[in-house]
Amino acid sequence: MRSLSISSVKLDKDYTNIIIESVSDKEETSVETMRKAMRKTTLDIIKDIEKIVDSQSSEITAKLDEQANNLIKDISSSIESDAEELKKQLENKKEYEELYKQAVLGIEEIKNNI
Known part of the structure; x- marks a missing residue:
């Protein structure tokens, strides 16, 4: 095994007194004061x-409300458009039924005249 050699380090000054003086110059702060x-x-x-959370949640709520309103508008618009289309189809169906009745009556009249 190798042995560790420990060499001491010689400082230019004796720092012990400097540290003690710097600590004693400072006002001591209690642990309780530090905790407070x-x-x-x-x-x-x-x-x-x-x-920050309140601000962000307000922004998120506003964005969600806006998206919900836009979605409601889109759905309402789509429903209105579909309703108009169905109304037109119903009107066309009534017209076709009327034309069909007239055609059947016309055919019966022709048969009766023959």
Whole structure:
């Protein structure tokens, strides 16, 4: 097995005092204060997300309403068009029935005259 050789690193300065001074200069913040700040930030993020979701859901609802209205208009237009076509066909059928009756009467009259 190889052995690991550990060599120490010599620093130019003694940083221990610098670290201690920088920490002691700062005001100590309690864990509870940090938790409150994190909760507030989290609540702000959640509120922003709620606003975005509300905005998007309003847009989606508006788009769906518009699509539903367009679909209703298209269906109504199609039904009206089909109804007009059926009405014309019915009128034509009545005309054909009348012509057929006249033709049958005409044929019977011809038979009677012969």
